[in-house]
Amino acid sequence: MPTLIRLADGRFSNAEDVFTDVADEDDIPAGPVILSLTRFQAEGDALVTAGRTVGVRIQTDEAIEDLAYDLPRLALVAVVFPKFRDGRTFTTAALLRERFAYKGEVRAVGDVLTQQANFMVRTGFDSFAPADGATPEQWARAAGLFRHVYQRAADHRPPAFEERG
Amino acid sequence: MKALTANRLIDGEVVFWQAGQWVERFADAQLFADDDAAGPAAVDTAKTQPTVIVEPYLIDLTQGPAGLAPVSYRERIRALGPTNEPTHGKQAEGGAAIAALQAATGAARSTGRVDLIRRK
Amino acid sequence: MYSYDIIDQEFLEDRAAEFRGQVVARLAGDITEDQFKPLRLMNGLYLQLHAYMLRVAVPYGSLNPTQFRAFAHIARTWDKGYGHFTTRQNIQFNWIKLGDTPDILDHLAGVQMHAIQTSGNCIRNVTSDPYAGATAQEVDDPRVWSEVLRQWSTLHPEFSYLPRKFKIAVTASEIDRTAARAHDIGLKVLRGADGALGFEVMVGGGQGRTPYLAPTIKPFLPAARLISYLEAILRVYNRHGRRDNSYKARIKILVASLGAEEFGRQVEEEWLKIGEGRDLPDTELARIRGSFIRVPFETAPPHSDIFDAEHAADRSFARFVRNNVKAHKQPGYAIVEISLKAPGATPGDASAEQMDAVADLAERYGLSDIRVTHEQNLVLPHVKLDDVPAVHRALQSVGLATSNISLISDIIACPGLDYCALANARAIPVAQAIQDRFADADRAEDIGELKIKISGCINACGHHHIGHIGVLGVDKKGEEFYQLSLGGSGAEDASLASILGPALPADKVADAVDKLVETYLGLRQADERFLDTFRRAGMAPFKEAVYADAH
Numbered sequence A: 001m002p003t004l005i006r007l008a009d010g011r012f013s014n015a016e017d018v019f020t021d022v023a024d025e026d027d028i029p030a031g032p033v034i035l036s037l038t039r040f041q042a043e044g045d046a047l048v049t050a051g052r053t054v055g056v057r058i059q060t061d062e063a064i065e066d067l068a069y070d071l072p073r074l075a076l077v078a079v080v081f082p083k084f085r086d087g088r089t090f091t092t093a094a095l096l097r098e099r100f101a102y103k104g105e106v107r108a109v110g111d112v113l114t115q116q117a118n119f120m121v122r123t124g125f126d127s128f129a130p131a132d133g134a135t136p137e138q139w140a141r142a143a144g145l146f147r148h149v150y151q152r153a154a155d156h157r158p159p160a161f162e163e164r165g
Numbered sequence B: 001m002k003a004l005t006a007n008r009l010i011d012g013e014v015v016f017w018q019a020g021q022w023v024e025r026f027a028d029a030q031l032f033a034d035d036d037a038a039g040p041a042a043v044d045t046a047k048t049q050p051t052v053i054v055e056p057y058l059i060d061l062t063q064g065p066a067g068l069a070p071v072s073y074r075e076r077i078r079a080l081g082p083t084n085e086p087t088h089g090k091q092a093e094g095g096a097a098i099a100a101l102q103a104a105t106g107a108a109r110s111t112g113r114v115d116l117i118r119r120k
Numbered sequence C: 001m002y003s004y005d006i007i008d009q010e011f012l013e014d015r016a017a018e019f020r021g022q023v024v025a026r027l028a029g030d031i032t033e034d035q036f037k038p039l040r041l042m043n044g045l046y047l048q049l050h051a052y053m054l055r056v057a058v059p060y061g062s063l064n065p066t067q068f069r070a071f072a073h074i075a076r077t078w079d080k081g082y083g084h085f086t087t088r089q090n091i092q093f094n095w096i097k098l099g100d101t102p103d104i105l106d107h108l109a110g111v112q113m114h115a116i117q118t119s120g121n122c123i124r125n126v127t128s129d130p131y132a133g134a135t136a137q138e139v140d141d142p143r144v145w146s147e148v149l150r151q152w153s154t155l156h157p158e159f160s161y162l163p164r165k166f167k168i169a170v171t172a173s174e175i176d177r178t179a180a181r182a183h184d185i186g187l188k189v190l191r192g193a194d195g196a197l198g199f200e201v202m203v204g205g206g207q208g209r210t211p212y213l214a215p216t217i218k219p220f221l222p223a224a225r226l227i228s229y230l231e232a233i234l235r236v237y238n239r240h241g242r243r244d245n246s247y248k249a250r251i252k253i254l255v256a257s258l259g260a261e262e263f264g265r266q267v268e269e270e271w272l273k274i275g276e277g278r279d280l281p282d283t284e285l286a287r288i289r290g291s292f293i294r295v296p297f298e299t300a301p302p303h304s305d306i307f308d309a310e311h312a313a314d315r316s317f318a319r320f321v322r323n324n325v326k327a328h329k330q331p332g333y334a335i336v337e338i339s340l341k342a343p344g345a346t347p348g349d350a351s352a353e354q355m356d357a358v359a360d361l362a363e364r365y366g367l368s369d370i371r372v373t374h375e376q377n378l379v380l381p382h383v384k385l386d387d388v389p390a391v392h393r394a395l396q397s398v399g400l401a402t403s404n405i406s407l408i409s410d411i412i413a414c415p416g417l418d419y420c421a422l423a424n425a426r427a428i429p430v431a432q433a434i435q436d437r438f439a440d441a442d443r444a445e446d447i448g449e450l451k452i453k454i455s456g457c458i459n460a461c462g463h464h465h466i467g468h469i470g471v472l473g474v475d476k477k478g479e480e481f482y483q484l485s486l487g488g489s490g491a492e493d494a495s496l497a498s499i500l501g502p503a504l505p506a507d508k509v510a511d512a513v514d515k516l517v518e519t520y521l522g523l524r525q526a527d528e529r530f531l532d533t534f535r536r537a538g539m540a541p542f543k544e545a546v547y548a549d550a551h
Helices: A037-049 A064-073 A088-099 A114-123 A136-143 A160-164 B038-047 B073-080 B096-105 B112-116 C006-027 C033-041 C065-078 C098-109 C142-153 C223-240 C251-258 C260-274 C282-290 C305-313 C315-324 C352-365 C385-397 C428-437 C441-447 C506-523 C530-537 C540-546
Strands: A005-008 A011-014 A033-036 A054-058 A076-081 A105-110 B002-008 B014-018 B021-023 B053-064 B067-070 C045-047 C052-056 C082-085 C091-096 C168-171 C185-191 C197-203 C216-222 C325-327 C333-338 C349-351 C370-372 C378-384 C452-455 C469-476 C479-486
Touching (some): A054 A105, A064 A076, A076 A088, A088 A114, A160 C282, B038 B053, B067 B073, B073 B096, C006 C033, C052 C098, C065 C082, C065 C091, C065 C098, C082 C352, C091 C098, C142 C168, C142 C185, C142 C282, C197 C223, C197 C260, C216 C260, C305 C385, C315 C325, C315 C385, C315 C441, C333 C385, C352 C370, C352 C378, C352 C385, C378 C385, C428 C452, C479 C506, C506 C530, C506 C540
Parallel strands (some): A054 A076, A076 A105, C452 C469
Antiparallel strands (some): B002 B014, B002 B053, B014 B021, B053 B067, C052 C091, C082 C349, C185 C197, C197 C216, C333 C378, C370 C378, C469 C479
């Protein structure tokens, strides 16, 4: 099981993963669960109504808009990186934070590499399951390599044009 | 015949396999018969050296007018250097071995279409 | 010119430090070549046939003498004494060692230069008009907007892993020197009916395997909304561009498959949702604009006795003026183009000595401003007419006074198989053979504007799709062959070239071009260019001339 790194209050630290990532063909166990979008659409309502803690796993070919109405009820959205080059993940996270004002956990899973930590943090991810076994210290260093940024993004870092202001 | 080639990691230099070593001259490359299992075995060994070389592969050789040379012009250019700068790359050294590779370069072989262009 | 402040400078230092760490990790075996390759590519470092090649960005083709001398220094210290200017207005060094690249990037950072996003599936270095700030044709200075885009696109968190590379050009003139429609996004600065600044937005152009010219999806975008609109385009592309096949992953394929209208509708819908929050504040725009307007032109008469006397006395100077000297917006000044297409030279190459000489000239006579054109030449955009003769003589002394801008010997050629690992055939020797065939300067001038563009493979770095005569190197059964095409243009009258006929062997290309030119001269009416004659007369007479005996 890969290490889980959480970002909270500007600090990166190891965290226990309380969720069970449930494959579509498996039974739903007790405790917090992460379901695929399809399964959530079929069974999620009942689980949430029963007071269960539910997260959804979203693939890069799925539209985050399909979850829009359910987001306030979700504890977590796990954005799957099928390979690190598939940059749709960054748009998904940006939309979650900036368009849908999602306040829950946005987790990077799959081919999650330290070299992209900066972009993940900037687009609004706050938990990470590094495929390369990075430690929180390594992750923090990669995410903080640049003293300045040039764009507004979900992390609310002041871009260069505001620093200059 | 075949030879094993790659680019050296630290500087990108074209190198050839010679009995467990990487050498810079094509003329020094170890030659493998087409059916010699030692060729693919050398590729496998090369793949275990990712901090030494990049992308090892076997190239086909053929007897040119002045000696053995790579079949493909891409590989001849790798073994010589860029044709627009004759003093750059391995060709700068000159000598018989380089001349043999250059002789194999030649112009593209004529085809029937060549004669379809009416000359002035 | 834009000058980096401490923020821009620290950003470059951080980037150079990051890459140094990545190189150390690779050499130590801590990361694999597969992991390292995308990292080095995002720093412009390719592994080519003979060595590594480092592509250094020249943001919107504009640089100062200190930066130009840094190129000369790199060429001397870490390469073989020369560099190659590209159709992206960048420079490439052909003989770089991986172990040296951290030092090279440090050296570049010291003069506010870098190799960021000169490769990879990200927003590449923005290109612009090499005459910006000097031509009376422009409605605004396109460098202002190019600099805005440089900052916005640099390590963009959402758009650094796009389906494929992404190229943006900015022009502000009716005369297009950027090949705007051959870009993923072409931006043309306009003034609206009320005089307000805006952009015509063209999306979905590109060359490569499947060439397209970009259709206009928005005829007038208010200038202040540029960033939010580009974010909308990039977001639609990032989400819906194809990722299953790299040959179909450019935005041109998405635009073509949806249709420009539907693509534009999707962008508009996304743009409305994004709102104005992403647009650049007026204060920052004013700051950037301010750095481009401080050009200390002197008040000078529109004519120069020194210039006129040299023009009357020296035929070589007169030829230089006819072909390489262009009108400046400021009376008493001229734009001087420096051809990197001397007979027998490699198109786009300059030696360290030549680079130093150009830097000196820019400092002494050119208000310290140097440009790179996408046609692989250099420009001194601000030279006083009084000084043009001295500049010409100085250029002559370093072999840079070739008077052939836009003529048949001003050929674009990619490095081709002499250097490039992707190439199928050589491009440089073909260019040299054509240059040699048309070495007679009087004949070249009589032929007039004729743009030959040569690519060594289907990726079309040599822009063959938009050449008046395009030449594409192909591998036919292991041998170099060349496919000719006619009628392309990367200018304001943009068009894609059509294939002339079966590919030719290398030693027949110059003959074929000669035939095409003779045909043109025979058909030419009044002052038609080759391209005009081709458009009027069609392919048939040209095809007949080259393949006369084929049937």
